[in-house]
Amino acid sequence: MGKQRITVCLPPVGPDGLKQAIGRAMSPFWYDREDRPHPDWVGEWSHWFVSGAGCLFDVLPGHEDDPRLVRYDDWTDDGPGDLPPSRCHGGPRGILDLDAPRAAEARRAGDTWTAYRAFADRFPPALPFHHFAERARTPEPGEAAVAAFRAQPLIRAIEADPALEERFTSDPVLHFDEDRDAYVARRVAAVLPTPALLTPDGRWVEGGGPDYERMFNACLDALPGDAMVVRVLYHA
Structure with a gap:
């Protein structure tokens, strides 16, 4: 209830x-x-x-x-x-x-996607968390999978800054795993x-x-x- x-x-x-x-x-x-x-x-x-x-x-x-x-x-x-x-x-x-809230979200989402790509390009390519969880081959990925995911330079840099983690999420590779237009459209549809x-x-x-x-x-x-x-x- x-x-x-x-x-x-x-x-x-x-x-x-x-x-x-x-x-x-x-x-x-x-x-x-x-x-x-x-x-x-x-x-x-x-x-x-x-x-x-x-x-x-x-x-x-x-x-x-x-x-x-x-x-x-x-x-x-x-x-x-x-x-x-x-x-x-x-x-x-x-x-x-x-249309006004959709347009506002389109601008915000576009800026976020662009900012993430610019930030991520400063680091070696990272992998999403599910990659490490699947390699663990257990229902519960465990500490090793979490540690391997968090060891990636991009993830370390985002986790070091709460503002970045809030903006880019704790699993950014998965969150931004689409081109800009698709990302913006998905965010706009949810407004x-x-x-x-x-x-x-x-x-x-x-x-x-x-x-x-x-x-x-x-x-x-x-x-x-x-x-x-x-x-x-x-x-x-």
């Missing part, structure tokens, strides 16, 4: 009917629904809240005062004054700026998705990885401008 966030996609609805619309969309997945599809059916949630903390949407410039924007957070009791005008928990798809998505046709989709992220982004991009998109926190 724990809390998780889902992005809920809804037909056009005004502020007064938003919570009722979310409730209708979420109701087929309630743990305690009486008309269960089959005896072994298990629901997804016990209660939910409108909440976007940590995964806020950007507002398209010029639409900051639109009354349809969702700026309250049921989980933290934050009111509109706690959010800058440029951020929200949801609203009509057409006035949410989905908007929450762990679950409730699609406009009523499908509850959970997942991770590239396929889920592509589906999530494609779903939001294809929504009509007046469709509502809201971040929801649910207890599972």
